[in-house]
Amino acid sequence: MELEAESQTLDGTHSEPDPHHLPDFNESSLKVPRRPILYLPPLLSKLPPGFSHPLPELLGAYRPLATETHLPNIDPASLQLHKALHRFHPLSDEYAETPYENAFNWDELVLPEESEREWYVVVFHSKRKEGSDGGPLYEADKQAHEEAVRNGGLIMYWYGVPHPETGLNLATCIWQSRAHAIAATSQPHHVRAMRLAAASYERYELRRYRLRKVRGERALRVEPYDRGDVGW
Numbered sequence: 001m002e003l004e005a006e007s008q009t010l011d012g013t014h015s016e017p018d019p020h021h022l023p024d025f026n027e028s029s030l031k032v033p034r035r036p037i038l039y040l041p042p043l044l045s046k047l048p049p050g051f052s053h054p055l056p057e058l059l060g061a062y063r064p065l066a067t068e069t070h071l072p073n074i075d076p077a078s079l080q081l082h083k084a085l086h087r088f089h090p091l092s093d094e095y096a097e098t099p100y101e102n103a104f105n106w107d108e109l110v111l112p113e114e115s116e117r118e119w120y121v122v123v124f125h126s127k128r129k130e131g132s133d134g135g136p137l138y139e140a141d142k143q144a145h146e147e148a149v150r151n152g153g154l155i156m157y158w159y160g161v162p163h164p165e166t167g168l169n170l171a172t173c174i175w176q177s178r179a180h181a182i183a184a185t186s187q188p189h190h191v192r193a194m195r196l197a198a199a200s201y202e203r204y205e206l207r208r209y210r211l212r213k214v215r216g217e218r219a220l221r222v223e224p225y226d227r228g229d230v231g232w
């Protein structure tokens with residue numbers, strides 16, 4: 001699959017890519033893109049059967065992707081967050097070295113004032129080993145992701161691309177609860193992905209946060225995780 005789709009003219013030459021076409025993201029297109037990647041959409045977990053919400057009007061550049069697997073369940077506040085996360089995107093190409101609370105457009109993600117909840121956030125800071133083969137890790141990570149959605153709790157996963165100069169990267173996921181995230185770590189595909197990651201990365205660091213929605217406010221708060229349960 002190509003990163004961008006081109007249309008072919010009658011004389012056999014290729015025109016500029018269609019700006020309204022959503023590119024395909026896979027291991028090869030992210031590693032060796034045909035053109036610079038101008039945006040990275042969030043990968044949202046598909047809602048449980050029977051659940052839906054009116055989608056926000058989205059700018060073409062940030063239309064999200066969706067998993068193949070459906071979540072088994074979702075609570076009302078998390079459903080509202082899921083809708084808001086359709087607009088999630090980084091504010092610059094320097095997201096890997098920017099404080100997490102400043103790296104993304106959190107102030108644009110608003111929920112109804114009456115909502116009140118916390119979610120558990122995990123952030124992966126990484127730098128790949130030079131010459132490491134990303135194919136097996138990409139496939140294992142994809143399987144671990146679908147496994148996590150199937151078992152419940154994972155709302156969104158977003159992954160960046162290595163910085164062209166530093167090689168640093170960032171990925172992040174938002175869970176309905178810390179308990180869901182902990183349960184996912186014992187699943188077989190997750191265990192395999194972590195083993196491959198240990199062999200593929202020069203640097204691999206996890207950081208954890210609370211994503212809070214306070215009643216009476218519309219904006220979300222991003223706070224470092226300290227201790228205790230988060231979400232339910």
